[in-house]
Amino acid sequence: MWDNAAALKRLYRWLYACVILCLLAAGGVWLVNSPYFPIKQVQLAQPLVRVSAQQVQAVAQQHLHGNIFKADVNAAQTALAALPWVGKAQVKRIWPDTVEVSLTERVPVAHWDDQQLVDSNGELFSAQTSETLPQFVAEITDVHARVPPLMVAKLSGFQAALRPTGLHIAKLHYSARSAWTLELDNGITVRLGRENEAERLKHFVWAWPQVLQAQAADISYVDMRYKDGFALRRRGEAAVAGAATTE
Template identity: 55%
Template sequence: MWDNAGAMRRITRWLFTLVLLLLLGAGAVWLYHSPHFPIKQVRIEGDLQRVSSSQLQTVAQKYIRGNIFSADLNGAQQAFEKLPWIAKAQVRRRLPDVVEIHLVERIPVARWQGAGLVDSDGRVFQAATDETFPEFDGQPGTGATMVAHYAEFSRILEPQGLAIAKLEYTPRSAWSVVLTNGVNVRLGREQETPRLQRFAAVWPGILRAQQGNLDYVDMRYKDGFAVRHRNRDEETGATAQAEASGAAAENQQ
């Protein structure tokens, strides 16, 4: 074999590669434990309104220590994303001595069935706040759909000076809206947006004057709507067809 020039060249290449790998490994270990390359700056970026500086400092001190190579950036990123108000975190090293942290804070939209909050992406999370939000009452996994409907419904109601106190989405996929004035608007399982638009159109001329005594307004009729007053002694239909179609509307709930 020692007289085989080809075999000797292959062995020499393997030995050279092994030595190179050992040197690279030794260099990496030295860099990891070296007192040189200290972290001189930690930059935190993001529009943060609700995350406390003490929470951020606790995570940074635990994971971003040592030198720029030994700092546990993956651990820091996971720890930041476990904070209640953080939706997403990115942690990067910028040689020679800077760690950059970019944080995206959750934007709360509503309270979820009285426990927890719903963010703008429709994700339910637990966080402490005394802020006032509307309430969502829906099924698990429907947060994103409810956030989209809430935004759309709010745009329809806002020109009339109306706001949503509670948005309901039943197991049978029926929608209803409870306004901040206490009026319940029943929209049913289909055409919920056109029905709410119709409600907003008739609100100023017919319903606004009665709002103090309105229990609900049922918009689940093809050409009209029905109203029940809070004394529950009287129910009126906006059209003859609405009165004739009451049973059919109840089946849409």
């Protein structure tokens, strides 16, 4: 072998490669543990509304210290994503001395129960808010999958339809039979049923200034589950029928 020039050349090349790899590895270890390139700032990509600066600072102190190479951006990202009001978190290094934190905050849409809220994506999360939000009530057992997003979409459509009346939804109820019921902020309940609910709500909006608004204080509920009309119950009285056609 020692008389084989080609084999010796291959051996030297392999040794050179090993030496270079060892030097690179040693240089990497030195950079990671060196006092050079320290993190000088952790900056937010956008202003925050619901997540406090103290919460971000606590995560930064735990995971984003040392130099820029040693900062555990993955652990910081996971910790930030676990905060109640954070929908999505992204943490990245910006050479030579900055870590940027980008947080997408949840937008609350409704109360789900005493402890949970529903955000604009239909996701449930545990947080407290002083904002006035409608209450979602669902009797469907599959509440953690399709129902909250469905109720968010329906709430948006119902609120838009009610805009001409100046009324707002205080509670949105979804029954086990997939029927929709609205409780309005003036105390009136509107029953829409399980089909053609958008069209039925349009009839209610038409009937509101024509028939219902003047006697609103006396109305308990309005049942819109009729083809060309509705029934209403006055507080303390039996239900009576009324016309609700737009023709």
